[in-house]
Amino acid sequence: QVLLVxxxxxxxxxxxxxxxxxxxxxxxxSSYGMHWIRQAPGRGLEWVAFIASNGIKNDYADSVKxxxxxxxxxxxxxxxxxxxxxxxxxxxxxxxxxxxxxxEYEQFDYWGQGALVTVSS
Amino acid sequence: AIRMTQSPSSLSASTGDxxxxxCRASQDIxxxxxxxxxxxxxxxxxxIYAASTLQSGVPSRFxxxxxxxxxxxxxSCLQSEDFATYYCQQYYNYPRTFxxxxxVEI
Numbered sequence: 001q002v003l004l005v006x007x008x009x010x011x012x013x014x015x016x017x018x019x020x021x022x023x024x025x026x027x028x029x030s031s032y033g034m035h036w037i038r039q040a041p042g043r044g045l046e047w048v049a050f051i052a053s054n055g056i057k058n059d060y061a062d063s064v065k066x067x068x069x070x071x072x073x074x075x076x077x078x079x080x081x082x083x084x085x086x087x088x089x090x091x092x093x094x095x096x097x098x099x100x101x102x103x104e105y106e107q108f109d110y111w112g113q114g115a116l117v118t119v120s121s
Numbered sequence: 122a123i124r125m126t127q128s129p130s131s132l133s134a135s136t137g138d139x140x141x142x143x144c145r146a147s148q149d150i151x152x153x154x155x156x157x158x159x160x161x162x163x164x165x166x167x168x169i170y171a172a173s174t175l176q177s178g179v180p181s182r183f184x185x186x187x188x189x190x191x192x193x194x195x196x197s198c199l200q201s202e203d204f205a206t207y208y209c210q211q212y213y214n215y216p217r218t219f220x221x222x223x224x225v226e227i
Contacts, residue, residue, distance in 0.1 A: 035217070045157075045165065045208055047217035059215040062122075095164055105212050107155035109176070111164035 002026040002110045004096050009115030016086050020115055022079040022096030027110075030054075030074035033099040035108060036081045038092035048094070049081065053102075064090075086119045093117075123147050123211050127220035134225060138199045142223045144192045144209035153213040156185055156194045159222075160205045168207075169194065199225070 008020040022034070036048040049070040051058045058070050069082040079096050093114040099106035124147035134140050144154065152172035157165035167176045169185040172192055182197045196203055204227055209220040 044222045045159075045210075045219040047210075047219065050215065050217070061216050100167070100170065105153050107167055107170040107210070107212055108157075108165075109167050111166075113164055 002098070004098065004110055004112035006094065006096055006112045006115035009094065009117045011118045011120060012086055013121050014086060014088060014119055016119070017082070017084045018086065018117060020081040020083065020094055020096075020117070022081075022112055024077045024079065024096075024098070027098070029072075029077040031102060033106065034070075034072060034079045035097045035099070036068075036070060036079075037095045037097055037108070037111075038090075039095070039114075040089070040092045043092075046092075051079070083117070086117075088119050091117060091119045122216050123150060123213065123218050125209055125211055125218050125220040127207075127209055127223050129223060130221065131224040131226060133227065134199050135227065136199055136201055140196045140199055140225060142194045142207055142209075142225075144187075144194070144220050146190045146192075146211055146213075149189050150211045150213035152188045153211055154185075154187070154192050155210045155212065156183075157208045157210065158203075158205045159208065165208065196225075 003025045005023045049060045051070045067085045071080045095114045097108035097111045100109035126145045128143045154172045156169040159165040173185045184195050186193050206222045206224045
């Protein structure tokens with residue numbers, strides 16, 4: 001079955017950096033677009049970043065552009081999110097999620113369990 | 122960015138009730154709309170996509186309708202396991218955007 005497992009969360013000071021990972025199994029990882037979506041404590045869902053199946057095309061929310069970098073290693077079946085210049089408002093659970101199909105217009109059919117990033121001094 | 126507005130933000134209901142949640146997009150998104158259910162401490166779960174297509178394994182008491190800018194999620198006969206927060210999301214363009222959520226409470 002499809003499984004997405006995030007890791008790499010933790011507590012970091014404002015201005016700090018972190019790399020989140022999402023290990024995928026149960027599907028042909030290299031065929032699907034992947035996303036990061038976050039949820040601040042007690043708040044709603046916010047889409048963060050997208051990367052195409054071949055890793056060439058990507059897109060970011062304005063709130064993270066220039067600070068976060070999405071990447072993937074299809075050989076290792078792993079998605080990454082490098083986060084830099086962290087702010088208190090980046091505190092959230094970060095979920096990875098996969099596109100359901102192969103088109104440009106896809107919903108998220110599987111989500112990981114989430115990794116908590118806490119930005120605090 | 123396309124703004125997604127859900128109403129109500131919360132609602133109180135009882136098991137067996139019929140419940141409808143509304144989602145409005147700030148521009149035409151055709152039927153590129155999904156609905157998710159989220160329970161506390163859990164990841165969201167896809168319920169409906171393409172505005173009205175039920176995801177595999179989702180009970181038939183869930184249904185979706187709409188196109189363009191106005192969409193509905195209906196739960197025909199609320200069960201205890203349906204008490205959760207529901208989000209709409211557009212995938213017409215980037216950035217992908219979600220509604221603010223509707224909490225369905227007892």
